[in-house]
Amino acid sequence: MKSIVKADARSSESASRRTLRYILRGGPTDDGIPSRVRAEIALREAAAERLIGWVQLGIVVFFATLYSIAPKAEGGSGFNFVPIALAAYFLFTVLRLGLSYRMVLPEWYLVTSIVVDIALLCGLIFSFHIQYAQHPAFYLKAPTLMYVFIFISLRALRFDPRFVLTTGAIAIIGWLMLVGYAVVGEMGGMHITRNYVEYLTSNAILIGAELDKTIIILGVTAILSFALYRGRQMLFDSIRDHAAAEDLRRFFAPEVARSITDSDKMPKAGEGKIRNAAILIVDVRSFTSTAETLPPQVVMETLAKYQEAVLPVIQGHNGRIDKFLGDGILATFGAVQRSERYAADALRAAREAVAAVDALNEEFKALGWPGELKVGAAVASGSVTVGVVGAKDRLEFTVIGNPVNLASKLEDANKAQNTRVLTDAETYRVACEQGFDAKDLSTRRNESVAGLNHTLDLVAIA
Numbered sequence: 001m002k003s004i005v006k007a008d009a010r011s012s013e014s015a016s017r018r019t020l021r022y023i024l025r026g027g028p029t030d031d032g033i034p035s036r037v038r039a040e041i042a043l044r045e046a047a048a049e050r051l052i053g054w055v056q057l058g059i060v061v062f063f064a065t066l067y068s069i070a071p072k073a074e075g076g077s078g079f080n081f082v083p084i085a086l087a088a089y090f091l092f093t094v095l096r097l098g099l100s101y102r103m104v105l106p107e108w109y110l111v112t113s114i115v116v117d118i119a120l121l122c123g124l125i126f127s128f129h130i131q132y133a134q135h136p137a138f139y140l141k142a143p144t145l146m147y148v149f150i151f152i153s154l155r156a157l158r159f160d161p162r163f164v165l166t167t168g169a170i171a172i173i174g175w176l177m178l179v180g181y182a183v184v185g186e187m188g189g190m191h192i193t194r195n196y197v198e199y200l201t202s203n204a205i206l207i208g209a210e211l212d213k214t215i216i217i218l219g220v221t222a223i224l225s226f227a228l229y230r231g232r233q234m235l236f237d238s239i240r241d242h243a244a245a246e247d248l249r250r251f252f253a254p255e256v257a258r259s260i261t262d263s264d265k266m267p268k269a270g271e272g273k274i275r276n277a278a279i280l281i282v283d284v285r286s287f288t289s290t291a292e293t294l295p296p297q298v299v300m301e302t303l304a305k306y307q308e309a310v311l312p313v314i315q316g317h318n319g320r321i322d323k324f325l326g327d328g329i330l331a332t333f334g335a336v337q338r339s340e341r342y343a344a345d346a347l348r349a350a351r352e353a354v355a356a357v358d359a360l361n362e363e364f365k366a367l368g369w370p371g372e373l374k375v376g377a378a379v380a381s382g383s384v385t386v387g388v389v390g391a392k393d394r395l396e397f398t399v400i401g402n403p404v405n406l407a408s409k410l411e412d413a414n415k416a417q418n419t420r421v422l423t424d425a426e427t428y429r430v431a432c433e434q435g436f437d438a439k440d441l442s443t444r445r446n447e448s449v450a451g452l453n454h455t456l457d458l459v460a461i462a
Helices: 002-025 033-070 083-101 106-133 136-141 143-158 161-184 194-201 207-251 254-261 287-290 296-316 342-358 359-366 402-417 425-433
Strands: 272-286 319-325 328-333 373-390 392-399 421-424 441-446 458-459
Touching: 033 083, 033 143, 083 106, 083 161, 106 143, 106 161, 136 161, 143 161, 143 207, 143 392, 161 254, 194 359, 254 319, 272 319, 272 342, 272 402, 296 319, 296 328, 296 342, 296 359, 319 342, 319 392, 328 342, 328 402, 342 373, 342 425, 373 402, 373 425, 402 421, 402 441, 402 458, 425 458
Parallel strands: 373 421
Antiparallel strands: 272 328, 272 373, 319 328, 373 392, 421 458, 441 458
C-alpha cells in the first residue's frame, strides 16, 4: 500500500514538473520541428516585437497629443510628473523599436522592457498624491490603472504566453506595492474602512476593492495566457504546415501543389481527368556510361547545371515538370492546366532546351565532363489521363496515356534517326495549327520506331 502511495506521489510530482516546464518554456516544445521552421517562427516573433514597439510608440504619441490639447485637471498644485513620464517612455520606446530592427531582442531585454512599462505606469499613478497634495490612498482611485490592461494585451501580439504572464505578474506586484504604501502612509487622516460610500468619498482604503482590482488583473492575465498556450501549438502546426506547403510547391507544379494544399479533401488514387496535352522528354546522350567513369561530385554538379538550364525553358513555355528520370526530364504541356497551344509550346521548349544545353558545354567541361554534353528531346501529343496513382500511404500525381509512351520511344529513336529533337507528324500538324512556325523541317515517312508494331511519319525539329 505504501509503495502505491509513493508511486502516486512520484507521478504527481512528475506531472507538476511537466506542467512547470510547460509554463516556463511558453507552451509546447519545438522538438521535431525542422530548423528552417524554427527559423520561420523566430522571424515571426521578431516581427511581432517590432509591431509591439510601433503600437507602443503610437500609444505614447496619442496620449502625449491628448495631454497637450485637453483641458488640464484642476486642483493639482504640486509637481506634475506626467510630461516627464511621457517623455521618458517615448525615448525608451524609440530606443527599443530601433534595437528591434538591428537585432533579435534577447529575452532579458524584453523582460526589462516590461518592467520599465509597468514601473512608469506605477510611478505615474504614485505621483498623483504629490501633484494633488493628497494622502497616498488618493491614487488608488485613479483610473490610470486601466492602462495596465493595454500593456498586458500588447504582449499577446507576440504569441508567447510567458511575456503576458510576466507583464501580469509585474503589474500585480507593482499595484500591491502601491496599495501597501498607501496603507502604511502617515499623511493625513487615512484609515481602512468597510464602508463603500466612505471609500468613494474620502481617502479611506477599502481592502476588498483593491483585492478586486488585483483579481481582475490576475484574471485577465490568466485568460489571455491560457488562450495563448492553446494557440501556440496551433501556431507551430500552422507554420510547419505552411512551410510544408511551400516545400511541396518545389516538388510539384504550382497547380498540382495548390490542388493538394487547397483541396477540401485529400486526393485519392484512381482520381483523374482526361485532357489533350503534349509530353516532352529530354535525355542526356550516353550519360550512364560516362558517369561511371567520373567522381560522383562531378556527375551531380553536371546534372544540376543541365537541369537548371532546361527547367526555365520548359516553364517559360507553360510546361510543367512531371518527374525527373535520372538524367531524363518528363514535362507536360496542357495536362495540369488546360492550354490551347500545348503542342506548339512543347516543340518550342524542346528546340530551345537543346540549344540551351549546347550553349553551356564550356561550363560542363570546366566541371569535369569529358567531351560535349548532348541532349536529345522528343514530343508526342494526344489524349492523356491526369491524376493520382499509388496506394493509401504513397501517392503520386502523374500523367498516363499513349503520348507518354510514344514520347519515350521517339526520344530513343533520335539515335537511329540521327536527330536531336523528334516528333510525330500528327503532333507537328497540331502544333502548326496552334502557331508553331518552324520551316523547312525534315519529314520522314513510314519510319520504323523501336517498340511500335507499325510505321510512323516523323518530323525532325532539330
